[in-house]
Amino acid sequence: MSKDKKQEPLFRVENLSQYFNVGRKQVLKAVDQMSFNVYKGETLGLVGESGCGKSTTGRCLVKLNQPTSGQVYYRDKDIFKQTREEEKNFRKNVQMIFQNPHSSLNPRMTVKDIVGSGMKRHGVCTEQDVDAKVEALLKRVGLNRDHISRFPHEFSGGQKQRIGIARALSVNPEFIVCDEPISALDVSIQAQVLNMLKELQDELGLTYLFIAHDLSVVKYISDRVIVMYLGTIVEYSDAEELYRNPLHPYTQVLLSSIPVADPKAVKEKQRIMVKGEIPSPINPPDCCRFAERCPYTTDICREEIPTLREVSSCHFVACHRIS
Amino acid sequence: MDDTKNNILEINHVEFSFRTYGGTVKSVRDVSFNVREGEVLGIVGESGCGKSVTAQCILRLNPEPPGFFEGGSIKYRGEEITTKKDKEMRKIRGMEIGFIFQDPMTSLNPTMKVGRQIEEVFVGRENISRKEVKQKTLEILQLVGINEPERRYNQYPHELSGGMKQRVMIAIALVGRPSIIIADEPTTSLDVTIEAQILDLLKELQQKTHTSIIMITHDLGVIAKMCDRVIVMYGGKIMEKGTAEEIFYETAHPYTAGLIKSIATLDTDRNQALVPIEGTPPDLFSPPHGCPFAARCDFAMQVCYDDLPEEYRLSDEHVTTCWLQHEYAPKVAIMMREIEEAAHE
Amino acid sequence: MSETTKTVSRDQFKILGKSVEKMESIARPSLTFWKEVWRRIRLNRVAYFSLILLVAYVLLAIIAPLVSPYKFDQQDASAMREGFSAAHWLGTDNLGRDLWVRVWMGARVSLAIGFIAAIINSVIGTILGGFCGFYGGKLDMLVMRIIDVIYGIPSLIVCILVMVVLGPGIQSLIVAMVVVGWTGTCRFTRGEVYRIKEQDFVAAARVMGEPTFKIIIREIIPNIMGLLITNLTMAIPGAIFQEAFLSYIGLGIAPPNASWGVLAKEGAKMLQVAPHMLFVPAFFICTTVLALNQLGNGMRDAFDPKLRGTE
Numbered sequence: 012m013s014k015d016k017k018q019e020p021l022f023r024v025e026n027l028s029q030y031f032n033v034g035r036k037q038v039l040k041a042v043d044q045m046s047f048n049v050y051k052g053e054t055l056g057l058v059g060e061s062g063c064g065k066s067t068t069g070r071c072l073v074k075l076n077q078p079t080s081g082q083v084y085y086r087d088k089d090i091f092k093q094t095r096e097e098e099k100n101f102r103k104n105v106q107m108i109f110q111n112p113h114s115s116l117n118p119r120m121t122v123k124d125i126v127g128s129g130m131k132r133h134g135v136c137t138e139q140d141v142d143a144k145v146e147a148l149l150k151r152v153g154l155n156r157d158h159i160s161r162f163p164h165e166f167s168g169g170q171k172q173r174i175g176i177a178r179a180l181s182v183n184p185e186f187i188v189c190d191e192p193i194s195a196l197d198v199s200i201q202a203q204v205l206n207m208l209k210e211l212q213d214e215l216g217l218t219y220l221f222i223a224h225d226l227s228v229v230k231y232i233s234d235r236v237i238v239m240y241l242g243t244i245v246e247y248s249d250a251e252e253l254y255r256n257p258l259h260p261y262t263q264v265l266l267s268s269i270p271v272a273d274p275k276a277v278k279e280k281q282r283i284m285v286k287g288e289i290p291s292p293i294n295p296p297d298c299c300r301f302a303e304r305c306p307y308t309t310d311i312c313r314e315e316i317p318t319l320r321e322v323s324s325c326h327f328v329a330c331h332r333i334s
Numbered sequence: 335m336d337d338t339k340n341n342i343l344e345i346n347h348v349e350f351s352f353r354t355y356g357g358t359v360k361s362v363r364d365v366s367f368n369v370r371e372g373e374v375l376g377i378v379g380e381s382g383c384g385k386s387v388t389a390q391c392i393l394r395l396n397p398e399p400p401g402f403f404e405g406g407s408i409k410y411r412g413e414e415i416t417t418k419k420d421k422e423m424r425k426i427r428g429m430e431i432g433f434i435f436q437d438p439m440t441s442l443n444p445t446m447k448v449g450r451q452i453e454e455v456f457v458g459r460e461n462i463s464r465k466e467v468k469q470k471t472l473e474i475l476q477l478v479g480i481n482e483p484e485r486r487y488n489q490y491p492h493e494l495s496g497g498m499k500q501r502v503m504i505a506i507a508l509v510g511r512p513s514i515i516i517a518d519e520p521t522t523s524l525d526v527t528i529e530a531q532i533l534d535l536l537k538e539l540q541q542k543t544h545t546s547i548i549m550i551t552h553d554l555g556v557i558a559k560m561c562d563r564v565i566v567m568y569g570g571k572i573m574e575k576g577t578a579e580e581i582f583y584e585t586a587h588p589y590t591a592g593l594i595k596s597i598a599t600l601d602t603d604r605n606q607a608l609v610p611i612e613g614t615p616p617d618l619f620s621p622p623h624g625c626p627f628a629a630r631c632d633f634a635m636q637v638c639y640d641d642l643p644e645e646y647r648l649s650d651e652h653v654t655t656c657w658l659q660h661e662y663a664p665k666v667a668i669m670m671r672e673i674e675e676a677a678h679e
Numbered sequence: 680m681s682e683t684t685k686t687v688s689r690d691q692f693k694i695l696g697k698s699v700e701k702m703e704s705i706a707r708p709s710l711t712f713w714k715e716v717w718r719r720i721r722l723n724r725v726a727y728f729s730l731i732l733l734v735a736y737v738l739l740a741i742i743a744p745l746v747s748p749y750k751f752d753q754q755d756a757s758a759m760r761e762g763f764s765a766a767h768w769l770g771t772d773n774l775g776r777d778l779w780v781r782v783w784m785g786a787r788v789s790l791a792i793g794f795i796a797a798i799i800n801s802v803i804g805t806i807l808g809g810f811c812g813f814y815g816g817k818l819d820m821l822v823m824r825i826i827d828v829i830y831g832i833p834s835l836i837v838c839i840l841v842m843v844v845l846g847p848g849i850q851s852l853i854v855a856m857v858v859v860g861w862t863g864t865c866r867f868t869r870g871e872v873y874r875i876k877e878q879d880f881v882a883a884a885r886v887m888g889e890p891t892f893k894i895i896i897r898e899i900i901p902n903i904m905g906l907l908i909t910n911l912t913m914a915i916p917g918a919i920f921q922e923a924f925l926s927y928i929g930l931g932i933a934p935p936n937a938s939w940g941v942l943a944k945e946g947a948k949m950l951q952v953a954p955h956m957l958f959v960p961a962f963f964i965c966t967t968v969l970a971l972n973q974l975g976n977g978m979r980d981a982f983d984p985k986l987r988g989t990e
Contacts, residue, residue, distance in 0.1 A: 060525035060526065060527060060528075061496075061525050070882075073886050074886075075882055075885060075886065098888075099888060102886065102887065102888030103888070105886075106886060106887075107882075107883065107886045109879040109882070109883060110879075111879055114878045114879045114880065115878075115879035115880050115882075115883055116880055116883075117880040117884075117897075117898055117901075117902070118880075118902065119712060119901040119902055120897075120901075128887070128889075128897075129887040129888075132887065132888060132889070133888070153612070153703065154703060155700075155703060158703075162711075162712075167381075167382075167614050167615065168381065169614060170614055170703070175883075178883065178887075182887070197380035197381055197552060197615075198380065198552055198553070198554070198593055198596060198597060199380060199592060199593055199596045199610055199611035200380075200610070200611075200614075201596070201598075201610075202596035202597070202598070202608040202609065202610030202611070203610040203611075203612065205598065205608055205610075206607050206608055206610055209607070224525065224526060225526075226526070226600070227597075227598045227599050227600050227602070228598050230598075230600060230602075230604075231598040231602050231604055231608070232598075232604075250604070251604075254600060264527060265526065265527065266600070267530075268526045268527045268529070268530035269526060269555065269600065270529070270530070270533070270553060270555025270556050270558065270559050271555055271558060271559070271599065271600075272554035272555045272557070272558050272582070272594065272597055272599060273558055273582060273599075274558045274559075274578045274579055274582055275579075276558075277558050277559045282530065282534075285527055288495040288496075288497050288498065288528070289495070289497075289525060289527070289528070612697060612702060613697065613701075613702025613703055614702065614703050622701070628697075628698070628701075629697060629698045629701035629702040630697050630702050631696070631697055632696050632697060633694055633696070634694070634695055634696055634697060634698070635691060635692050635693060635694055635695055636690070636691040636692070636693065636695060637687050637691035637692055639695075639698075640691065641687070657692070660687070660692065662687065662689050662691075662692040663692050664692070664693075664694060666694070
C-alpha cells in the first residue's frame with residue numbers, strides 16, 4: 012500500500028549529490044545522485060549502515076548542508092533559492108529530530124527556553140501563552156511541569172530525546188526529518204518514542220523522513236523504505252513489499268543480519284554471509300558499489316553502475332542481476 | 335541449587351557505590367550470580383541498571399574514588415579476589431579473566447601499533463620469551479579472522495576499520511587464554527552486518543576454546559543468539575535469571591516481559607502499537623524503598639512499593655525477584671499485551 | 680516457591696499498577712550553572728584558598744598604603760636595610776623606605792597591569808578567535824598565519840623592542856604585552872567556537888530559523904563563557920610575571936614608582952647585605968602566580984561538565 016501517488020510530492024529530490032574534498036584528488040562522495048519523492052502524510056524510511064549517506068541526505072533536506080549538485084524542491088520551490096519569506100515559512104514547516112540527545116540541547120538553556128524559543132520566533136503563540144503551551148507539549152511527550160525550569164544535564168537520554176521532539180513540534184511543522192531518533196536510547200524507551208511519533212503523526216498529519224540503521228524499527232514505522240549503500244539507492248519500495256520480497260543482495264544481507272530476540276528462531280535462521288568490511292566512500296569505483304562484497308558478483312557488476320529500475324509496482328532495484 | 339562444582343566465578347551479595355555531590359549513588363545493590371565453565375552468560379538491562387559496573391567490579395576496573403566497594407564477595411576458582419592487592423589483580427587481568435570494552439574507537443591506544451597492544455597482555459609475566467609472545471600474537475590475529483596478520487601486526491589502530499578494531503579487542507582479550515571473557519556491549523557501536531560477523535566469531539571462538547563469556551548487552555537479539563543463561567538487571571538489582579529459553583518463553587518478571595513486548599521485530603504488525611515501558615529508570619541517588627521497578631510496573635502492588643521482594647525459585651536455573659510469586663498475589667499473565675486481560679486472567 | 684521471611688499482609692497484594700509521578704521523577708536538586716560552578720570551586724580546597732588569598736592581596740593593595748604611617752617614597756636614613764621589626768613589618772630598603780608599604784603600592788601596579796593586559800588580550804583574542812572559528816575561510820587563514828609568525832619570535836624580544844620604541848611607562852608596557860599576548864586566547868577561542876558550532880543544538884537552532892547573530896549570542900557565547908573566564912584567570916599570572924621581568928631588567932616601571940619587579944631589582948642588588956629586600960617581593964610574586972594558577976585549574980574543573988557528579 013502506498014499513499015496516493017497522483018498527488019504532488021511534498022518534497023522532490025533530484026540527483027542530489029554531496030561531495031567533500033578530503034585531500035589531494037580524494038573526493039568523499041557521501042551522497043551520489045540520489046532522487047526520490049516524499050508524499051504528504053507518509054513515513055519514508057531511509058535505511059543503511061554507516062557511511063551510506065543517509066544522515067547527509069537528511070541534513071540537505073533541512074538546509075543544513077548545501078549540496079554539491081542536484082535540487083531539492085519543497086512544494087515545487089527549490090529550497091536553495093528561496094526568498095526570505097519563503098525561507099521563514101520553510102523553517103516553520105520543516106523540522107528535525109537529532110540523533111544524539113546529549114548534544115542536541117543547549118546545556119545552558121532551560122527546557123522552557125529550548126522548547127519555547129521557536130514558538131516565539133514563528134509567532135505560533137503570544138508571549139503570555141508560551142508557558143502554557145510549553146507545559147502542554149511536555150505533557151504530550153510524557154514529561155511534567157516541574158521539568159520546565161530544569162537543565163538538559165538533569166535528564167536521562169530518553170527524556171532529552173523527548174524534549175527534542177517537543178521542540179520540533181513546538182512550531183506545528185508539516186514535515187520532520189527524524190535522524191536516527193532512537194538509536195541512542197534504551198530498548199524500552201525506544202518503544203515509547205516510536206509510539207509517540209506514530210501517534211503524533213496520526214493526530215497532526217505529519218510527514219516523516221525516518222532515518223535509521225535498525226531495519227525492524229524502520230519496517231514498523233515506515234510506509235515506504237529506501238535502502239542506501241555508499242551514497243546510492245540500491246532498492247526502494249513499499250515497506251511490506253521490501254521485507255516480504257527483498258531483491259537487492261545488500262537488502263537481503265541486511266535483513267538476515269538482524270539479531271532476532273527469539274532463541275529458537277535464531278537456530279533456524281539462514282544467514283546470508285557477506286564478505287569484508289564496509290568500504291570507504293572516498294573515490295568510489297565507477298561500477299556497482301556493492302560488487303566487492305556481494306555473494307553474487309559477476310563481470311558486469313565490476314564494470315557498470317547499475318541503474319534504478321522498476322521491477323514491479325513501486326518496487327525499484329539497482330542491480331544487474333535483476334532485469 | 336546451582337551446581338557449585340562447575341562454577342569458576344561466584345559473585346555473592348556484591349554492592350558497589352559512587353560518591354557524588356548529591357550523596358551516594360548505589361549502582362550495584364546486592365547482586366549474586368555464578369558463571370560456569372564453558373558457558374555464555376548474558377547480563378541484560380538498560381542504561382544505569384548496573385550491569386557494566388558489576389562486570390568492572392570483577393576485575394576492579396571501576397574508578398575508586400569516587401567508586402567504592404561496599405561489600406560482598408567475588409570468588410574466582412574458589413579464591414576470594416576482592417581482597418587481593420593490585421599487583422595480584424594484574425596477574426588475573428588478561429591471563430585469567432579478559433575484558434572486551436565497548437567502544438573500540440576509544441579503547442585502543444592510537445599511538446601504539448596493534449601487535450604491541452596485544453603483546454601488552456604479557457608484560458611482566460615470567461617464563462615467556464619475546465619470540466613466543468610474538469608467535470602467540472600472530473596466531474591470535476589469525477584466529478580472530480584478521481587476514482595478513484604480519485601486516486596488521488605493524489599497523490596503527492586508525493588504519494583499521496571499526497569491525498577490525500573490535501577483532502583486535504577480542505584478540506587482546508583472548509591472547510592470554512583466559513578462562514573467562516567479559517564482553518561489555520562488544521557490538522553496540524558496530525553496524526549490523528559487522529555485528530553479525532563479530533557475534534559469529536565470538537560464538538565460534540567460544541566453542542573452540544571452551545572459554546566462558548559474560549556478555550553484557552541491552553539487545554535481547556544478541557542474548558537470544560549467544561547466551562546459554564541470562565540475568566536481567568534493573569535499578570542495580572537482579573530481576574530475573576534463568577536459561578535463555580526460560581527467559582524468553584517462560585518469562586516470570588514484568589520487567590523482562592516489558593522488554594520483550596517493547597521490541598519491534600520484523601514480525602511486528604505495523605498497525606499494532608508497541609508496548610513500551612512508561613517512565614524512566616530510577617535515579618539511584620535515592621533508590622526507591624521497594625522493588626526498583628514498581629513505579630513503572632503495570633502489576634505493581636502496595637507491597638512492591640513498601641518492601642524489596644525476595645527471590646523465588648521456579649526451576650533449577652530460573653529465579654525471579656518479584657512479589658507476584660508470593661502466595662497472596664493474584665495470578666496474572668504478564669506477557670499479555672492488554673493489561674485488563676492480563677490482570678483478570 | 681520459597682517461604683517469605685518478611686511480614687506481609689494480604690491487603691498489600693491488590694494490583695495498583697504504575698505510578699505516574701514517581702516514574703519520571705528527578706531526585707537531585709536543580710542548580711543553575713553559576714551556582715554549580717561556585718559550589719565546585721568551594722569544594723576544591725586549594726582553589727578556594729587561592730581565591731581567598733588573592734582577594735586578600737587585592738584588599739591589602741588598596742587599603743594598606745592608606746592606613747600605613749609611612750609613605751612609599753618616604754626615606755629614612757636612620758633605618759636603612761633593616762630586617763623585620765615591629766616598626767617596619769617587612770623591613771626597609773637601602774633608602775630606609777618601609778617595605779610593607781612599598782610592597783602594597785607595588786601590588787597595585789603589578790596586579791593592575793596583570794589584570795588589564797590579560798583582559799585586553801582576552802577581549803581581542805576572543806573576538807578575533809570567535810570570528811575565525813565561526814566563519815573560517817580567508818580571515819581564519821590570515822589570522823592563523825599572523826599568529827604563527829608571532830609565535831615564531833620570542834615574545835620578550837618583541838616586548839623589549841616595543842618598549843624601546845615607545846619609551847618606558849605603564850601604557851607602553853601594556854601595549855608591549857598585548858602585542859604578543861592575544862594569540863593564546865585567539866587560538867583557544869577559535870577551537871572552542873568551532874567545536875560548539877558543530878554540535879547538534881546549534882544545528883537545531885539553525886533549523887528553527889535562528890539568525891546568525893542570535894546563534895552567536897544564545898548558543899555559542901554562553902557555552903564558552905566558563906572556559907573564557909578560566910583562560911583569563913590563567914593569563915594574568917603570565918602578565919604579572921612578564922611585567923616583573925621587564926621591570927627587573929630595567930625596561931618597565933621606573934623608580935621611585937614601585938612594582939614588584941622594581942622591588943625585586945632593587946633587592947637583587949642588596950642580596951648579600953639585606954636579603955629580605957629580594958625575598959619579600961619574590962614571595963609575593965610567587966604566591967600570586969601560584970594562587971592564580973591554582974584558581975584557574977579549579978575553575979577549569981568546575982566548568983567541565985564531564986566531571987559533574989563525580990566528586
